[in-house]
Amino acid sequence: VSPAAPAREPVLRGDETTERFAAATAALRLDDTQRDAVTAVLGQPRAGLYLHGPVGRGKSMLAELYLATFDPDTSLRLHLNELFRRLQAELIREWKAPAIVLRRLLGPVRALLVDEFHVHDVADAVYLSALLEVVAEDRIVLIATSNYAPHDLMPDPKLHERFLPAIERITAELGVIAVGSGPDHRALGDDGRATFVSGRWTITPGIPASPTPGVPASALQIDGIPLHPLEMADGRIAFDFAGICDAAVGVRQYQGIADRFETVEVRGVPDLAVVRREPLMRFATLVDVLYDHDVRLVVTSAAPFERLTDAEAPPVDSDRVISRLRALRG
Structure with a gap:
């Protein structure tokens, strides 16, 4: 078991965070199910979020707007692949428990957005379990997006049981919100990836x-x-x-x-x-x-x-x- 970092004050979602997110999303043209997701975000009591739903539904856009309500000097956005790349590079250089390496990588980060949560093999499960451990113990706000609901994260039935503790942690500690079916905004070209x-x-x-x-x-x-x-x-x-x-x-x-x-x-x-x-x-x-x-x-x-x-x-x-x-x- 890796040692926990020194206790830090939790980053709590306050009225200012809620007001900023409400103002940012009010200026957007959202469809009905996206607007339902925004209402759910504004109404849930937890600081962390887990946004899931079909492809092209604006999960990353909403997650980025939510991240922007926190201090930019201690906020970080990473795609899951990039997070794994950095973690694996450090583990190759010097073997340590994944949780120890993650703490070193995150440093002063207090709010973390991780895009495209998925768990397809044992390595994914080990790394994500360590990440959930670190953000919980160090009181970091985690904002995650995924095409999968939490209980669908490990589709391999032979491995699913091993990941259940991590799934339970997600559902207990994050506000799990579905961004329901609707237009594929990637196909419409309005997802912000201009290049x-x-x-x-x-x-x-x-x-x-x-x-x-x-x-x-x-x-x-x-x-x-x-x-x-x-x-x-x-x-x-x-x-x-x-x-x-x-x-x-x-x-x-x-x-x-x-x-x-x-x-x-x-x-x-x-x-x-x-x-x-x-x-x-x-x-x-x-x-x-x-x-x-x-x-x-x-x-x-x-x-x-x-x-x-x-x-x-x-x-x-x-x-x-x-x-x-x-x-x-x-």
Whole structure:
């Protein structure tokens, strides 16, 4: 068991927080179920929030508005993938209990927004359980968004029982609020990701199912893993599908690309319905990372992106990926 940090005063939601959130949301054009969620936020007594619901329903927007009601000098927003990347990098450098490393990473943070909560494997469960422990013991306001209701967070029945204590902590300590069904605001292009949605998905018939990698322009190393882009200049980087999704790369490399470049081009994307499971998962992760960093994505493919759902083993959360790709121009 990791030692708790020194006791700190809790950050409580007061009248000023409520008034700021009410004013910020009153200026928005919200649909009925979004407005219901706002009313629920204003009426719940807890400082922390867990907003869940279908893709494209404005959960991140509402969460960011809520985070903005707290002191910006001690507030932090992270996508779950980014949080895991930072945590794993520290654990590789020096093995410590995840809770100890999280406290070091969060430092003075008093209000934390974590986007896209999910628990798909044992590592996810360990890290999120540690996060819930830290925010509870250190009295940090946690604001989480997810496509999953708390009791659906660990869909694998073999592992679900092990995550029940964490689920119970979420439901006991956070205000759990559903953002119900309605229009997909990502597809309508009004989700605030102005650069990502300026990208394109262009269908070019004749791309083979397993495209041959082109001749790389030069090597690029991110966290010790070499990448081989086809082109790299002026804030733009281009890969072929095989080079960026068949290769043994992962979220840390995609995060590094998003940090360095304004536009990412992926050429020669085959019909996603016939792509193997691992490259398909990497492609979905790449889309998630570029979307979260608001990096322009330009794709040339043999088929529409909706074919992703026809694959033999579609990625987990494929609905979210499709929703994000719908925001691209045709």
